[in-house]
Amino acid sequence: MFDTVESRFRQINPEVDFCSLRLVEERSERISVRQGILQPVQDKLDVGAMVTVHDRGGTGYAATSDLSPSGLSAAVEQAKIWAQKTAGSSVFDFSKVAMPAPVGEYSTPVAKSWDSLSLADKIDLLQQTCTSLKSNDRVVDWEATLWYTEEDILYITADGARVRQKLHLMAPQLRVTAAVGSNTQTRSFGLFGESQQGGLEVLDRIRFRDRAPQLSEEALQLLEAPNCPSEKMDLLLTSDQMLIQIHESIGHPLELDRILGDERNFAGTSFVSLDMFGSYQYGSELLNVTFNPEHPEQLASYGFDDCGSQAEKTFIIEKGILKRPLGSLISQARAGLPGAIANARASSWNRPPIDRMANLNIEPGNQTLQQLINSIERGVLMRTNWSWSIDDSRNKFQFGCEWGQLIEDGQLTKVVKNPNYRGISASFWRNLKGLGDSSTFELLGSPFCGKGEPTQIIRVGHGSPACVFANVDVFGGD
Amino acid sequence: MESYFYTIADRLQQLLSGEEVYTAWFEGEVSNFVRFNRALVRQPGSVAHQYLNVDLIRDRHHANKTIALSGDLNVDGERLKSAIEALREKLSHVEPDPYLLYNTEVASTSHTSTQTLPESTAIVQEILAAVEKFDFVGFYADGKVARGFANSLGQRNWWEKNSFNLDWSLYSEGDKAVKANYAGFEWNSELFREKLNKCTEQLQIIQQPSRTIEPGKYRVYLAPAAMKEVLGMVCWGGFGLKSSRTKQTPLIKMREEQMRLHPAISIQENTGAGAGPNFQSQGFAKPDRVTLITEGQLSDPLVSPRSATEYGVETNGANDSEAPQALDMAAGELAASDIEKQLDTGVYINNLWYLNYSDRPAARMTGMTRFATFWVKNGQLVAPVNVMRFDESLYRMWGDFLVDLTSDREMLLSANTWDGRSTSSVRLPGAIVDEFTFTL
Known part of the structure; x- marks a missing residue:
């Protein structure tokens, strides 16, 4: 199919300044066992292509699932009409940007293919795991899920670019809810954190089979726990909460299209402005943040973005100083900045590329988890995000976690439920006072980040060590 | 889209064997999307997609698959055939579903709106002309949206509307803006101007010095x-x-x-x-x-x-x-x-x-x-x-x-x-x- 479509596209002579085709075939399977009952097994096959045209200074796109010669020609024509009819009123003269013409390939390394385990064996694995989640009568809902996706993407341009990328993605999940009266507590694992690229070996890497008993036990412990106290104290966040902290208060504010104003009607703007790059003290000297596509198992690793820019590890924040935005080739050109971060990304064939963080990681420090705990006189450890909210400039935030544990005189003490904290991005990162070493570092990722008009849900990766923040406004539930 | 959906439903029927039953859910749209920033066009385009979700059922065993339809019956016929074969293979591995329930009382319906909208490019030009003095940022979407249901018992349901939705903000500075929306099934230039004018009234107050209140x-x-x-x-x-x-x-x-x-x-x-x-x-x-x-x-x-x-x-x-x-x-x-x-x-x-x-x-x-x-x-x-x-x-x-x-x-x-x-x-x-x- 790919060769046929490529050949058809190359036979079209669009007579425009630039024309690309992005062909996507995505296959996925989702298997879930809830309360011991197999839920309907769900497969998906999604196939289609997007044509992008730059002409006379304008741009336009057309997405179609009709991959016949006439379907592709019609898409090229439609994209061309949009480019030409809006050329005089475009935010940018697209004739001024030289689009890359890359040739290359990229694929996720897979050690154990999804098909190496039969459907019956996968169901059996989920049944066993699900049974382990139901440890007590107070457990009222429990579920184990495997969601696997293969994505095959071909990016070609009329002037000879050709990039083929094959991604394999695993998003497993465990979820257990315990309740007494109106006191309900949930513990979860996977999906929003431990999603990775790869095959079934991901399950071994994240110890999926072993997680259920502890998860269930923790949900029951939370039922008995008091609410998190309300006071200013030190805050120790593990990687599965750092994921959302990085995502919302570093990733989004640094996306260049937000800074340029494209997202102001929906996802929002940014407290960061162009003049801050190179000098702004974003965090303490401990803070080093990279765009890092070099961990092939991380969820948003790839070789090239959806406009053909090659992905390379780049420091975004170095020793706390803001270095550069997450700007795609076109956004960088619009902003008058050189170069590009390969972050022009589309969620599928029927959505256009926009600036999107991919793998955005904090480099590890040199303290063990125990040393971080020992350094805290009074504080709280929080694990596993379950609530997130931030203003449209990505400044005033509030996050909540599933699990909290007080730290008193350098020791972990009692478990607390409904732990929340709030702060302001512009000052929060400057209070980073402890950075965990590689033993506390996890390469995490989530399949769900929403942005754009039309809206797109895309995969992101965030690796981080455990981190300690000073003097944070912490509170609990009612 | 409606007649094609019925053709696909009939093709599915032909692919069944023995006591098999199917239900199918269709979602399709032919849309135009235009993003605006600073009263200019940021990203204009069109999207046409059609998805069919098929649930194959045999003796309470069932599994489902969603496929993208191309609109070409030769291509889609092969996808349907492959999908049914793959689902049939799955049925032998899945347990009976105690919670399966689908409608067995045939009740067919069809609703298609007849409204037509002006050409998207004409509406875009009208919007640009109206907002040129403002820091206007927003999103215009229009076109047909359809939903359909079919099953092997002969039920057919169809719903299709041609609609538009203009969602926008007028900014003064920083994060200060007035948000508005104009959506419906028949574009009325006068109504759009009225909504825009109402925004501009609030924009004048937004331009006053801001007040910060204490928690x-x-x-x-x-x-x-x-x-x-x-x-x-x-x-x-x-x-x-x-x-x-x-x-x-x-x-x-x-x-x-x-x-x-x-x-x-x-x-x-x-x-x-x-x-x-x-x-x-x-x-x-x-x-x-x-x-x-x-x-x-x-x-x-x-x-x-x-x-x-x-x-x-x-x-x-x-x-x-x-x-x-x-x-x-x-x-x-x-x-x-x-x-x-x-x-x-x-x-x-x-x-x-x-x-x-x-x-x-x-x-x-x-x-x-x-x-x-x-x-x-x-x-x-x-x-x-x-x-x-x-x-x-x-x-x-x-x-x-x-x-x-x-x-x-x-x-x-x-x-x-x-x-x-x-x-x-x-x-x-x-x-x-x-x-x-x-x-x-």
């Missing part, structure tokens, strides 16, 4: 668009039977502790007055109305076919997620002309943003003010207010501290385009709330 408790007015965000949080598991029975509903205290909201709060799923189809993916018809909250007390939940069998009750045509699609909240008695006077001194909130729970079982939620938020003194809008975070429980907002609801309600057609253009809507009033807690 604390304030009397506030929540406009319908802000109320929609609060209601959206309640919809996240608040009205479904499954979330209620598994104690994950944010309204659990209403169920377990007989907590109640203010008697003025009555909410229905009003499919009859909504903007979407009145059938769902297992072929059940949605009743015109399901009463969810009556005078502050929990009433009926939304029940999907799966929950119906799991918990032994009747389905009321809810979708799989048991999320409302056409919410309708009762009006109050506060006249639109009296809002500022009744608010007296406090905060006039047009929009809320990015809500989530601080304590879900307590229905306590947090979120931000966004866009046009004003300080009101002695019944007069005097200055824009810098963004504030709130943290408040539903039992206070829509309970003890609800002062009144407006007598006018707004019908808000969703501008969402997550997997495709949304067909959901809400109709709701504004509200004056006392002791509303800002935290940051």
Whole structure:
């Protein structure tokens, strides 16, 4: 199919300044066992292509699932009409940007293919795991899920670019809810954190089979726990909460299209402005943040973005100083900045590329988890995000976690439920006072980040060590 | 799209063997999307997609597959054949599903709107001409949206509408803006100008020096668009039977502790007055109305076919997620002309943003003010207010501290385009709330 479509596209002579085709075939399977009952097994096959045209200074796109010669020609024509009819009123003269013409390939390394385990064996694995989640009568809902996706993407341009990328993605999940009266507590694992690229070996890497008993036990412990106290104290966040902290208060504010104003009607703007790059003290000297596509198992690793820019590890924040935005080739050109971060990304064939963080990681420090705990006189450890909210400039935030544990005189003490904290991005990162070493570092990722008009849900990766923040406004539930 | 869907349904029928049954759900759209920034075009384009979800059933064994349709029967026929073969192979490995339920009483319907819209490029030019003096940022979407259902028992349902949705903001500086929306099925240039003019009036107040308020408790007015965000949080598991029975509903205290909201709060799923189809993916018809909250007390939940069998009750045509699609909240008695006077001194909130729970079982939620938020003194809008975070429980907002609801309600057609253009809507009033807690 790919060769046929490529050949058809190359036979079209669009007579425009630039024309690309992005062909996507995505296959996925989702298997879930809830309360011991197999839920309907769900497969998906999604196939289609997007044509992008730059002409006379304008741009336009057309997405179609009709991959016949006439379907592709019609898409090229439609994209061309949009480019030409809006050329005089475009935010940018697209004739001024030289689009890359890359040739290359990229694929996720897979050690154990999804098909190496039969459907019956996968169901059996989920049944066993699900049974382990139901440890007590107070457990009222429990579920184990495997969601696997293969994505095959071909990016070609009329002037000879050709990039083929094959991604394999695993998003497993465990979820257990315990309740007494109106006191309900949930513990979860996977999906929003431990999603990775790869095959079934991901399950071994994240110890999926072993997680259920502890998860269930923790949900029951939370039922008995008091609410998190309300006071200013030190805050120790593990990687599965750092994921959302990085995502919302570093990733989004640094996306260049937000800074340029494209997202102001929906996802929002940014407290960061162009003049801050190179000098702004974003965090303490401990803070080093990279765009890092070099961990092939991380969820948003790839070789090239959806406009053909090659992905390379780049420091975004170095020793706390803001270095550069997450700007795609076109956004960088619009902003008058050189170069590009390969972050022009589309969620599928029927959505256009926009600036999107991919793998955005904090480099590890040199303290063990125990040393971080020992350094805290009074504080709280929080694990596993379950609530997130931030203003449209990505400044005033509030996050909540599933699990909290007080730290008193350098020791972990009692478990607390409904732990929340709030702060302001512009000052929060400057209070980073402890950075965990590689033993506390996890390469995490989530399949769900929403942005754009039309809206797109895309995969992101965030690796981080455990981190300690000073003097944070912490509170609990009612 | 309709005739092609029926052709596909017939092709599926031919692929069945023995006692096999199928149900099929169709979602398709032919859309134009144009993004604007600074009164110029950022990204214009068109998207045509069609998806078919097929559930193959044999003796309570079943599995489903979604495939993208190309519109070419030769290509799609092969995809259907492969899909049925793959599903048939799966059936031998899956256990019988005790909670399977699909409609077996054939009830076919067809609804196609006949409205036509002007060419998208012409509307774009009209928008650009009208907003050239402003820092206008927004999104225009138009075109056909369709939903279909078919099964091997011969049921066929079709729903198709041609609609548009222009969602925009006028900015003054930084994060100060006025947000508005014009959506419907027939473009009216005069109405668009009226809505734009109304925005420009508020823009003049936005341009006044901003006021920063301290965290604390304030009397506030929540406009319908802000109320929609609060209601959206309640919809996240608040009205479904499954979330209620598994104690994950944010309204659990209403169920377990007989907590109640203010008697003025009555909410229905009003499919009859909504903007979407009145059938769902297992072929059940949605009743015109399901009463969810009556005078502050929990009433009926939304029940999907799966929950119906799991918990032994009747389905009321809810979708799989048991999320409302056409919410309708009762009006109050506060006249639109009296809002500022009744608010007296406090905060006039047009929009809320990015809500989530601080304590879900307590229905306590947090979120931000966004866009046009004003300080009101002695019944007069005097200055824009810098963004504030709130943290408040539903039992206070829509309970003890609800002062009144407006007598006018707004019908808000969703501008969402997550997997495709949304067909959901809400109709709701504004509200004056006392002791509303800002935290940051």
